[in-house]
Amino acid sequence: MKSALISVYDKTGIVDFAKELNKLGFTVISTGGTLESLKKGGVKRLKHVSEVTGFPEILEGRVKTEHPKLMGGILAQRDKNEHMNELERFGAEPVDMVVCNLYPFVKVTQQGASLKTALENIDIGGPNMVRAAAKNFENVVVIVNPKRYNQIIIEYKKNGEVSAKTRKALAVEAFKETAQYDLAIYRFLEKT
Numbered sequence: 789m790k791s792a793l794i795s796v797y798d799k800t801g802i803v804d805f806a807k808e809l810n811k812l813g814f815t816v817i818s819t820g821g822t823l824e825s826l827k828k829g830g831v832k833r834l835k836h837v838s839e840v841t842g843f844p845e846i847l848e849g850r851v852k853t854e855h856p857k858l859m860g861g862i863l864a865q866r867d868k869n870e871h872m873n874e875l876e877r878f879g880a881e882p883v884d885m886v887v888c889n890l891y892p893f894v895k896v897t898q899q900g901a902s903l904k905t906a907l908e909n910i911d912i913g914g915p916n917m918v919r920a921a922a923k924n925f926e927n928v929v930v931i932v933n934p935k936r937y938n939q940i941i942i943e944y945k946k947n948g949e950v951s952a953k954t955r956k957a958l959a960v961e962a963f964k965e966t967a968q969y970d971l972a973i974y975r976f977l978e979k980t
Contacts, residue, residue: 792885793837793862794826795819795853795914797892798934803829805887805937812944814885819852820845840881853913862886862920866927885929886921890914890965894972903980910973915966922966925959926952932965 792814796802799822806816806826815833817840818826826834837852838844840861845852853859861883864871875882891911901909921930929950931940936958943950950958 790814790884791817791861791881792887793817793853793858793883793917794887795822795837795917796887796889796934797911797914798889799825800934801937802826802887802934803831805934805941806831806834808937808941809885812941817858817883851913853917856880858883859916859920862917862928863924864927865924883921883928885931886917887931888914888918889932889934890918890969893969893976897972897976906976906980911969915969918962918966922959922962925955929955930958930962932958932962936961 790813792806792809794802794806794816795818802822803826807830809816810832815835816826816831817835817837819837823834823836837855837858841855841857843855857878857880860875860878860880864875864880864882866872866882872882891909891914893906893909893911896909897906918930918932921928929940931937939954940950943954
């Protein structure tokens, strides 16, 4: 069974997308507010991230996805027996898809946020998951843009998989997103 790790600030279309993933045989792993939205929307085969990691969210949600069972599941190369054996040895499962969009740092700072508020809107786990999935795009589908949801469902329904060309395009989009995010943080902090 495939799994999708979904943690999104912008929840546009996420419930319908997750329901379609369920129909395609995916289990959805999620966090905090996203998990609640998916539950309320009737998504099935849904797990809280702590069910996968065996570790609770801590520090008011500052730490939830930074765990070897998740990061290993994202970064494992499926064609390397050593990687797959290591996942098995530590009770980790492969993660086949990461769907993540980041805290609205730019929006918050453009509205004149204080330094403290700005710092609280710096996403840590999201960019790390996105970068890990993008690095391993040959094995993991990474989605940072809700406008891609329909395309991904269509490809799965038509081909049973997402094409190599699309996976690479999604990875490029993901690295662009994290680069722009970090640049915005750098520019804000430099000025304050």
